[in-house]
Amino acid sequence: MTDRLRRNTTPSHSRNRYGTWKLSSDDKAAARQEPSEEQRMIDDWLNNSEEDVRHLMRRQWRLSVTIALLIYGTTIGVIVLSFLLPEVMGRAVWHGFSPSFLFAAVLIYPFTLIAAVVYTLISNRLDGLD
Amino acid sequence: MNPPEVTPNVPVFALFLGLSLVVLSILLAWNVRKLQKTAADYYLAGRRIGVLQNASAVSGDYLSAASFLGIAGLTFFLGFEGLYYAFGFCLGFGVVLLFIAGPLRKFGQYTIPDFVGGRFHTKTGRAVAVGCVLVISLFYTAPQMLGSAKILQILANLPYPVGVALVAGSITIYVVLGGMRGATMTQIIQFWVLWSAIFLVALLAWGGGMGYGTLLTEVGSMPPEVAEGTSPVSSLSPAYLHPGNQYSLFEALSLVVALICGTAGLPHILVRFYTNPDRSRARWSVVLVLALIGAFYIMAPYIGLTMRYLFVSTSAGSAGGVEGLSSQVMGWLAFDGQNLAIPAAAMRFGGQLVLGLVVAGALAAVLSTTAGLLVVMSGALGHDLYYSLFNPEAPERTRVRVARLSTIIMGLVVLFLGLSVEQMQIAVLVGLAFAVSASTLFPVLVTGLWWRGMTGSGAIAGMLTGLGSSLFLIFAKNLLPDILQLENPGGISVVLSFTAIFLVSKVDKKIPADVDRFMALVHGTFEERRVRAAGELKARSVFAGLRKR
Numbered sequence: 085m086t087d088r089l090r091r092n093t094t095p096s097h098s099r100n101r102y103g104t105w106k107l108s109s110d111d112k113a114a115a116r117q118e119p120s121e122e123q124r125m126i127d128d129w130l131n132n133s134e135e136d137v138r139h140l141m142r143r144q145w146r147l148s149v150t151i152a153l154l155i156y157g158t159t160i161g162v163i164v165l166s167f168l169l170p171e172v173m174g175r176a177v178w179h180g181f182s183p184s185f186l187f188a189a190v191l192i193y194p195f196t197l198i199a200a201v202v203y204t205l206i207s208n209r210l211d212g213l214d
Numbered sequence: 215m216n217p218p219e220v221t222p223n224v225p226v227f228a229l230f231l232g233l234s235l236v237v238l239s240i241l242l243a244w245n246v247r248k249l250q251k252t253a254a255d256y257y258l259a260g261r262r263i264g265v266l267q268n269a270s271a272v273s274g275d276y277l278s279a280a281s282f283l284g285i286a287g288l289t290f291f292l293g294f295e296g297l298y299y300a301f302g303f304c305l306g307f308g309v310v311l312l313f314i315a316g317p318l319r320k321f322g323q324y325t326i327p328d329f330v331g332g333r334f335h336t337k338t339g340r341a342v343a344v345g346c347v348l349v350i351s352l353f354y355t356a357p358q359m360l361g362s363a364k365i366l367q368i369l370a371n372l373p374y375p376v377g378v379a380l381v382a383g384s385i386t387i388y389v390v391l392g393g394m395r396g397a398t399m400t401q402i403i404q405f406w407v408l409w410s411a412i413f414l415v416a417l418l419a420w421g422g423g424m425g426y427g428t429l430l431t432e433v434g435s436m437p438p439e440v441a442e443g444t445s446p447v448s449s450l451s452p453a454y455l456h457p458g459n460q461y462s463l464f465e466a467l468s469l470v471v472a473l474i475c476g477t478a479g480l481p482h483i484l485v486r487f488y489t490n491p492d493r494s495r496a497r498w499s500v501v502l503v504l505a506l507i508g509a510f511y512i513m514a515p516y517i518g519l520t521m522r523y524l525f526v527s528t529s530a531g532s533a534g535g536v537e538g539l540s541s542q543v544m545g546w547l548a549f550d551g552q553n554l555a556i557p558a559a560a561m562r563f564g565g566q567l568v569l570g571l572v573v574a575g576a577l578a579a580v581l582s583t584t585a586g587l588l589v590v591m592s593g594a595l596g597h598d599l600y601y602s603l604f605n606p607e608a609p610e611r612t613r614v615r616v617a618r619l620s621t622i623i624m625g626l627v628v629l630f631l632g633l634s635v636e637q638m639q640i641a642v643l644v645g646l647a648f649a650v651s652a653s654t655l656f657p658v659l660v661t662g663l664w665w666r667g668m669t670g671s672g673a674i675a676g677m678l679t680g681l682g683s684s685l686f687l688i689f690a691k692n693l694l695p696d697i698l699q700l701e702n703p704g705g706i707s708v709v710l711s712f713t714a715i716f717l718v719s720k721v722d723k724k725i726p727a728d729v730d731r732f733m734a735l736v737h738g739t740f741e742e743r744r745v746r747a748a749g750e751l752k753a754r755s756v757f758a759g760l761r762k763r
Contacts, residue, residue, distance in 0.1 A: 144737065148313055152313075159301065167463040170458070179430075180429075181430060183459070188297040193504075193512055204497045204498060
């Protein structure tokens with residue numbers, strides 16, 4: 085990660101015959117200068133990288149698991165209830181639809197879509213992408 | 215049973231549309247052939263595919279003949295239990311969105327074996343992943359070939375081998391020319407053709423007095439004996455609109471888990487998220503896919519149910535207030551209602567013209583899915599085997615050449631595979647692909663992306679356990695006790711695979727040294743923040759310059 089971030093900001097190096105870094109005069113001049121504002125910001129983030137990543141991962145994981153439980157818990161719940169309570173789940177309740185048929189054939193799709201939109205909005209906000 | 219007699223004028227418009235689609239695909243691919251300058255161009259369309267484009271292409275890639283013809287057919291045949299397939303297929307994208315799409319895009323390589331190789335630094339693991347990708351893709355390609363050749367056989371009287379050769383040949387040509395970019399462009403068009411076809415049929419059925427609720431009430435109130443002895447298709451049982459006919463609770467859960475996890479492990483779907491420019495757009499692409507295919511999976515079972523109602527009531531000589539089915543359409547449904555419910559509905563509600571569009575839609579489904587699979591298989595061969603394992607120093611031009619050669623080789627494999635599966639059942643092949651996908655790549659991806667403690671040996675053990683157990687549970691089904699003889703054993707093999715990954719990783723303990731670095735790469739936001747900061751700094755300097763003036 086560090087290498088990837090620094091790729092465009094650090095000067096090119098070559099090794100001398102003793103295996104140590106050999107700096108050009110431009111590199112030495114650049115090293116004496118104060119780091120740029122961008123470089124300082126990058127360094128700040130890199131100093132906290134490990135903690136940041138773990139924190140972000142935990143929050144993303146919790147969000148994913150919560151939404152997954154909502155979608156798949158409901159779906160599996162409806163299947164199980166259809167087997168355990170066939171009378172209740174199989175009775176026509178709305179325009180000929182039984183609760184199990186209404187959920188499995190129609191409602192499951194907008195339900196999943198809404199959950200997916202909510203997830204994406206929150207997830208992108210956590211990542212700072214939106 | 216012999217194929218039903220078909221009137222000679224059926225295929226003309228259908229063949230015209232189908233042929234136009236193939237020619238258009240080849241022309242589009244020809245148009246972009248010179249843009250394939252690097253391996254990223256060939257395999258990933260230069261990673262510049264936008265949200266709507268990628269969502270359409272993913273949907274086209276995913277909605278195969280099994281979905282286009284099979285979902286309506288399964289609802290026609292099984293009733294409520296056909297819905298398991300519809301929502302199982304769709305909900306798989308939920309898992310992709312929640313656990314895979316974002317981090318995988320951030321990883322940003324070329325193929326799924328790249329993930330295994332890059333995460334665990336194991337050549338054996340990469341090779342096993344290549345094997346899994348090829349097994350899944352070939353098992354998924356076989357039913358596409360079988361289905362398309364059968365459609366051409368029934369509706370256009372083309373001999374089976376000619377149908378296979380036509381489909382395999384045309385797909386190979388446009389993938390060789392256009393790579394992922396060409397495949398994407400054609401998949402977008404093909405998706406909208408098939409989506410429009412099913413939308414039109416559903417709209418015509420609804421306009422023809424087939425309200426969903428009315429239909430359910432009518433079907434629910436039909437006496438079970440109404441169609442007995444009238445056709446080879448079983449009559450309406452009292453439980454047609456309820457679960458428990460064909461599958462027990464355990465079987466139903468195993469099937470749904472296999473379909474959900476299987477979708478989330480299909481390599482030709484996952485690789486498409488590498489084509490988005492960034493993680494946010496990869497996520498939004500999945501959301502849009504859920505909207506597009508969700509609408510599709512609402513319409514397909516509705517059409518199946520409509521045809522079931524018309525079929526049974528026509529058989530009994532009482533189609534209520536609506537016109538019954540012609541003898542030709544009855545013949546199709548009696549011959550193969552599981553696959554021909556959509557063409558039969560098109561013929562009943564729209565005549566030759568809509569039937570033509572539906573046949574073109576079915577062909578589009580086959581072409582788009584097989585093209586995606588061909589890109590993935592050529593990636594496994596050209597990128598993962600040739601470039602990553604044997605010649606990492608190969609220049610870009612050589613890599614593109616090898617990619618094209620790999621596509622031709624895999625095209626030939628697909629051709630011979632298609633010719634050899636004529637007597638096999640489509641459902642078995644599709645089930646196999648999903649079971650293997652759910653038990654091999656899916657567990658490795660999810661655990662690899664989220665669990666730091668996973669090791670290379672764990673990944674290999676998980677893939678091998680999943681592959682072995684899913685193949686065993688399908689092919690040695692008759693040797694197993696009743697409780698394990700499942701329609702799709704993915705629900706069991708996926709658990710075995712996760713268990714193997716966990717146990718072997720715990721015993722092995724050789725966690726890759728750069729695991730923190732990997733997690734920072736796939737979950738961190740440094741790059742996005744750096745880009746944003748660079749943009750802000752640039753904007754600040756521009757404003758400062760303006761102020762000085």
